[in-house]
Amino acid sequence: MRRFRIEPGGHLQGEVQVPGDKSVSHRAVMFAALASGTTRVTGFLESADCLATLAAFAAMGVAHRREGNALVIDGVGLHGLQAPDAPLDLGNAGTSMRLLSGLMAGQAFDSVLTGDASLSRRPMARVIEPLTRMGADIRGDAAGRAPLHIRGGRPLRGITYRPPVASAQIKSCVLLAGLYADGETRIEEPGVSRDHTERMLAAFGVPLRRGDRRVALQPVERLRAADVAVPADLSSAAFFMVAASIAPDSELRLPGVGINPTRRGVIDILLAMGADIVLGNEREQAGEPVADIRVRSAPLKGIAIGGDQVELAIDEFPAIFIAAACAEGTTRLTGAAELRVKESDRIAVMADGLATLGVDVTVAEDGLTIVGRPQAPSFGGGHVASHADHRIAMAFAIAALRADAAITIDDCDYVDTSFPGFVSVAAAAGLAIRSERAAS
Numbered sequence: 001m002r003r004f005r006i007e008p009g010g011h012l013q014g015e016v017q018v019p020g021d022k023s024v025s026h027r028a029v030m031f032a033a034l035a036s037g038t039t040r041v042t043g044f045l046e047s048a049d050c051l052a053t054l055a056a057f058a059a060m061g062v063a064h065r066r067e068g069n070a071l072v073i074d075g076v077g078l079h080g081l082q083a084p085d086a087p088l089d090l091g092n093a094g095t096s097m098r099l100l101s102g103l104m105a106g107q108a109f110d111s112v113l114t115g116d117a118s119l120s121r122r123p124m125a126r127v128i129e130p131l132t133r134m135g136a137d138i139r140g141d142a143a144g145r146a147p148l149h150i151r152g153g154r155p156l157r158g159i160t161y162r163p164p165v166a167s168a169q170i171k172s173c174v175l176l177a178g179l180y181a182d183g184e185t186r187i188e189e190p191g192v193s194r195d196h197t198e199r200m201l202a203a204f205g206v207p208l209r210r211g212d213r214r215v216a217l218q219p220v221e222r223l224r225a226a227d228v229a230v231p232a233d234l235s236s237a238a239f240f241m242v243a244a245s246i247a248p249d250s251e252l253r254l255p256g257v258g259i260n261p262t263r264r265g266v267i268d269i270l271l272a273m274g275a276d277i278v279l280g281n282e283r284e285q286a287g288e289p290v291a292d293i294r295v296r297s298a299p300l301k302g303i304a305i306g307g308d309q310v311e312l313a314i315d316e317f318p319a320i321f322i323a324a325a326c327a328e329g330t331t332r333l334t335g336a337a338e339l340r341v342k343e344s345d346r347i348a349v350m351a352d353g354l355a356t357l358g359v360d361v362t363v364a365e366d367g368l369t370i371v372g373r374p375q376a377p378s379f380g381g382g383h384v385a386s387h388a389d390h391r392i393a394m395a396f397a398i399a400a401l402r403a404d405a406a407i408t409i410d411d412c413d414y415v416d417t418s419f420p421g422f423v424s425v426a427a428a429a430g431l432a433i434r435s436e437r438a439a440s
C-alpha cells in the first residue's frame, strides 16, 4: 500500500490536464460493446474502475485495442455478448456493478458480479428491487450486497419505476435492462441525477422521451456505433479548483472539463462561497458540454448546502469540505445521507480526518457542519486515514496547502480508481506531495 506525504504550504500555477471522465468512460465501453459497428473512444480514463469495466466486456467476448490515443471497441450487438467463464470482478467500481446488473439481467446466460471489500459493503438492493420487478432473477447476500448472482434468459417487462433516491446508477441500471424489456421502461426520480446515460444512448441512436426528472425508453433493435470524445472529469478537476482557491497566489487553468448541468454543482457551490472561477470556451463534445476553467485564489465564505445541490455535487463533497474548512464562517450540509454509502462513509471519514487536523466539525445523520478557519494555517499537520477511498485521499492531500505541518495519508493506492497520475499532476502544479510505500 502507498501512502501520501504532503509538506505544508505552496501555491499552484499553470495548466492542469485532468484525465477523462469516469462516468462517461464506463458508459462509452458499455454502449460501444452493445453497438453494431466499431466505436473509437478518445480521452478514455485508464483508471482501475474503467479498466474493470473494459475487462468485464473482454471476458464476454468484446474485442478492444489501442490505436494511437484512441480505445477502439468492436461492438458485438445487443444480443452478441458471450457467457463469461468466471465471475466478473468489478473491483471498487459502484457504477460498473450497478449498470452491469441491469445489462446482465437482459442476457441469455447466467453471470456473477463481484467486487472488492468496499464494493461488497455497498447497497445493491436498490438495483435488485427494480430489476426483480421487471422479471429478473438477481440475488445478493442476505443484506442485499454483492456478489450478485444473475440468472439469464428471463423475459423482462417494462415498468414505471420511482426510485427512493435520485441516483444515476439506479436509473441507468433500469434503462439498460429496459433495452431488453417488453414494452416501455419509465423512470421518475425524486431529484436530479446525472444524465450521461441518456445523452450517450441518444448518440447511439436510441430514442428517449425526456421530461423534468423523467425518462422513458422503448426497446430497440440495435445501437449504432458512435465515436466518443470523453471530456476531462469535473470530479477530478474539483480537487484543483479547491486547491487553487485556498492556496495563496495561485492560478490554474483546467482545459476541456465536463460541465454537464446535472453534474456541475461543485462549480456553483464554490462560486457561492466566493471562489474566483471563470468558465471559457464553452462548447459541446460528444453530446456533453465542456469548458476551459480558470481558478484563482480567493477568500471563501461558509454557506448552507442542501436540496437539489447535493446530487449535483455528490462526489465532490470531500473537496468541498476542505474549502469549507478554509472559509470565513460556517458551512452546513444537509440532505446528503447518500455520502454514507460511497466507497467509504464520506461523512464520518471526512469528519474524523478534519477533526484530526484541528477543524471544528459536527456530524449529523445526513450531513455535517464545519466551522471555517479563514486565517492560514487552517489545518494542523497529522496522519489521516483515507479508508481506501480515492476521493478522501485526494481531499486531504490538498488540505496541506493550508496546513502548518506535513500531512500523511494512508491507503492511497485507490486514487488510481479515478485519477491515475494524481501525484505527478499535483506535484507539477505546485503541491509538495510524494507517494511512499507504507510498511503494511
Ligand SMILES: O=C(O)C1=C[C@@H](OP(=O)(O)O)[C@@H](O)[C@H](O)C1
Pocket: 022, 023, 024, 095, 166, 167, 168, 169, 170, 172, 193, 194, 314, 315, 338
Ligand atoms: O452514474 C454514475 O456514473 C455515478 C453516479 C453517482 O452515484 P449515484 O447514482 O449513487 O448517485 C456518483 O456518485 C458516482 O460516482 C457515479
Ligand SMILES: C=C(OP(=O)(O)O)C(=O)O
Pocket: 022, 092, 093, 094, 095, 096, 315, 342, 343, 391, 418
Ligand atoms: C462514488 C463514486 O464512484 P462509484 O459509485 O462508481 O464507485 C466516486 O467516484 O466517488
